Amino acid sequence: MFAALAAARAGARVVLLDKNVVGRGGASIMAQMTCAAALGAAEPDSPELHLKDTIGAGRGLCNEDLSALLCEGSPQRIRELEGWKVNWARQENGKINQVKAPGHGRKRCVYVDFLSTGAAICAALRNKVSRHSNIRRLSNVTLTDVVTHHGESVGAVGFDVATSMPVLIKASAVILALGGMTKVFRRTTSPNNLAGEGIGIALRAGARLIDMEFLQFYPNGHLAPRMVGLDPTTWEPTRVKLGGRLVNGDGEEFLHKYGEAQEGGYSTARDTLTYAIYKEVEAGRGSPHGGVYLSFRHLDESALAAALGPVIDIFKRNNIDLTRQAVEVSPIAHYQMGGVEVTTSMETSVPGLYAAGELAGGANGANRLSGNALPEALVFGERAGEQAAQFTSRKRIPEWEQAVAEEQIEPIRGTRGRNAGRGPSPALLMSELKELMWRKAGPFRTAGDLADALERIRTMREYGLQAAAVSAESIHNTTLVEWFELRSGLYAAEALALSALNRPESRGAHQRSDFPQTRAECEINQRVWLESGKLVSNFATKAEQTARAARA
Ligand SMILES: Cc1cc2nc3c(=O)[nH]c(=O)nc-3n(C[C@H](O)[C@H](O)[C@H](O)COP(=O)(O)OP(=O)(O)OC[C@H]3O[C@@H](n4cnc5c(N)ncnc54)[C@H](O)[C@@H]3O)c2cc1C
Known part of the structure; x- marks a missing residue:
């Protein structure tokens, strides 16, 4: 919602879609209390001190430019939300109250009350979004793929959950803000609709992922x-x-x-x-x-x-x-530190494709501080919207024939009714995946368990998906929604298991029983991308990382 608002106020015409009701799905509305921002209202503080704590918690792997963006941008977003009637809790002297949360060196976290900070933020954003004439909301539309043409993002494809009809959107920029992937674990704090679809969609569009082995357990x-x-x-x-x-x-x-x-x-x-x-x-x-x-x-x-x-x-x-x-x-599985690799403009490796919020990897390295996720969603959302609007202002809405998106539309038409009444349901396969990830790729991992997980996930991706039974029903076909969740969830799970297998050390949220030490030579980021249908991973050396940062 913040991305949509920022793009709209920069003059872009925006379509904001969600597979739930816009502004009521996802983790943001569930976030309970802490939102970190160096306002200095309770004791002296600064974005630099917030950055120091964030980088310390990230155990050497933060993309420090992204972390700095998060820490510098958070106070402004909190003040802006205050102007939009988010009722931050106050001290007796009338200043915003700030409390200390684990890992923070200062009283830095603002809140509305003990349980409903995220709900209050979402209510304010829903209100702003609904009043902006440049924003068109599409609720209950599941995004299934980004459309690319000549290597650039030119739109998106999904389907209307109520009718199963494909939905095509031509757009000169696309922002993915589809949240995390914790549905693929048996025990999770998150709502049931966060299956890592953003990861699968970004991979299939040609984008790179970063640090996928780091998933936070609450x-x-x-x-x-x-x-x-x-x-x-x-x-x-x-x-x-x-x-x-x-x-x-x-x-x-x-x-x-x-x-x-x-x-x-x-x-x-x-x-x-x-x-x-x-x-x-x-x-x-x-x-x-x-x-x-x-x-x-x-x-x-x-x-x-x-x-x-x-x-x-x-x-x-x-x-x-x-x-x-x-x-x-x-x-319990809670939050993904890794995700889609972005620049500080929130642009992915595919021109015109942006990612924001929990889906964007890198700002929190190997471990996230309590209260850093809400500001990440707000700050990165705002940045993505503003940058995407700038990008689109230099381009016309792309003209393309439907044939360009045929590869993305076909699975929507072809999957409904496939194996109906025969084969395992997508929900059953998802529950197998959840159990597998919990047992083999949870808080403590070994090479043997990860290799087992990887083998089973690959089999499920190659054969299980095709064998799954999908109802032919067109009205509110939940098995179709679940099939697409499973398809992308398998990509996300595979990227996590592959990255975890390839990192021979313990660091932050990635703990290997067979490599219990943190190794200095492993203080490097790992990237994953799709090549001819297969996921490949690569560690950048420090020198390569520095050179890449200099080029950016
Ligand atoms: C219970 C709980 C408590 C938390 N408490 C805190 C806290 O106190 N402080 C803090 O900083 N962080 C907290 N977090 C983490 C924080 O809430 C999230 O990291 C953050 O809100 C993510 O925001 P987001 O916009 O990236 O994604 P989300 O808010 O998860 O939104 C993602 C949206 O994408 C939609 N979507 C997903 N897939 C598709 C698709 N294929 N097509 C269309 N739409 C799709 C979803 O329906 C959803 O609306 C908490 C998380 C949980 C689960």
């Missing part, structure tokens, strides 16, 4: 008891805010054994927390459901009620009494 994802009405991400802000204690199955606090656990571990970055929890479980010191305990039992009811407000009622409705019981938590 350390304290809810595990047990059953909890309805709150996201699995509830516990991290609660833990930090109230001083919750992480305890293993033997009743012992354990974070101090894993290095960076000062201040009770409340400043420990996510990769280290995930590592610590996993290692406790692996050593046989886990909780009954295979995680660890998070305990608030040292707090009394009035302290909890004062800090949690109405959230305490939701816990009560779930029969969770935090004064008497600890909950079980364990890592």
Whole structure:
């Protein structure tokens, strides 16, 4: 939505499409609390300090130009949203309130309230988007491919979910902001529609990916008891805010054994927390459901009620009494650090094709700081929109015959009704992929597991997709939507497994049990692209990286 607004205010005519209702799908609306911006409202701060923390967390692999763009651009976007009626929480002196989140050296994170920061941002953006006469919204249209002609992006193809009819859009620039890929893991914090389609679409259009092996696992994802009405991400802000204690199955606090656990571990970055929890479980010191305990039992009811407000009622409705019981938590797939490689103009390696938000890789390196993803979506969205509008102002809307897009349209027509009533459903194959990725390419990896995963994913991509049963129904054909999710999800999963197999070390969110050390010679980025239908990967040396940056 920010990309659409920025392009529209720069004079471009914009079509904004989403396979859900525009502005109501995806992770942004679910984001709970933290949004990092060096406003300096709670204590002295600067974009330079924010950048230093971001690069530190990225374990040597950040594209520092992108990280700088994120940290420098965030305060402006927060102020702009304030003008659009996002009601940032305030201190008593009337200034915006800022809190410290893990890995940040300063009180830097703004929020609306404990649970609905993302919803408030999305509401403001929906309002702006709906009032801009240059923006045409298309809800419930699934994007399936970008159309390229002579190596340039000239439009996009998808289908209307309500009728299964193909939709063709001629456009002199295309911005992909399709979010992450965590649907391909069994346990995920994200909504069900984020299957890495942006990765598959970008690859097929000829774009390069970067750092795909780095996928963040949220350390304290809810595990047990059953909890309805709150996201699995509830516990991290609660833990930090109230001083919750992480305890293993033997009743012992354990974070101090894993290095960076000062201040009770409340400043420990996510990769280290995930590592610590996993290692406790692996050593046989886990909780009954295979995680660890998070305990608030040292707090009394009035302290909890004062800090949690109405959230305490939701816990009560779930029969969770935090004064008497600890909950079980364990890592859960949350966010992809890698993604489509972009320049600081958000342009991919295909002219006219841009990527923004979580889909764009590089700004967070091997590990993302809490609160850096929302500003990334806002800042990179704004930049992509503005740059794409500049690009289009130099060009005419491309004229092309439908035949140019035939290769992209054919799968839409050809897949509906294929093997109907026979063969496995796309949903069944997706659940196999989710289990495979969870077991073989999760927080801890080995060469053997990754090779197994890669082999099975390639088989699924080559044969499974063709064998899948897709209903012939034209009205709201969910199996058709799921087939396209699976098609791109398999590309995303393969790119991740291939990159993880090729990185012989442990760094940030990529942990190899067979290579437990971080290796100085591996402080280089890895790229993946599609060549004659096959994914290939390549590490750039430092010298090549510097030369590429100089050329850019
Ligand atoms: C539960 C949860 C809590 C979080 N909390 C925080 C937080 O407190 N702070 C923070 O900084 N970050 C947080 N994050 C991360 C952050 O929300 C995301 O990284 C960020 O919002 C991504 O924004 P985006 O615009 O790139 O993608 P999204 O907001 O995910 O939007 C992607 C959009 O693309 C659409 N789409 C996908 N595929 C297709 C297709 N084929 N065709 C058409 N449309 C498609 C989707 O429907 C969706 O609307 C959280 C994430 C989750 C899941």
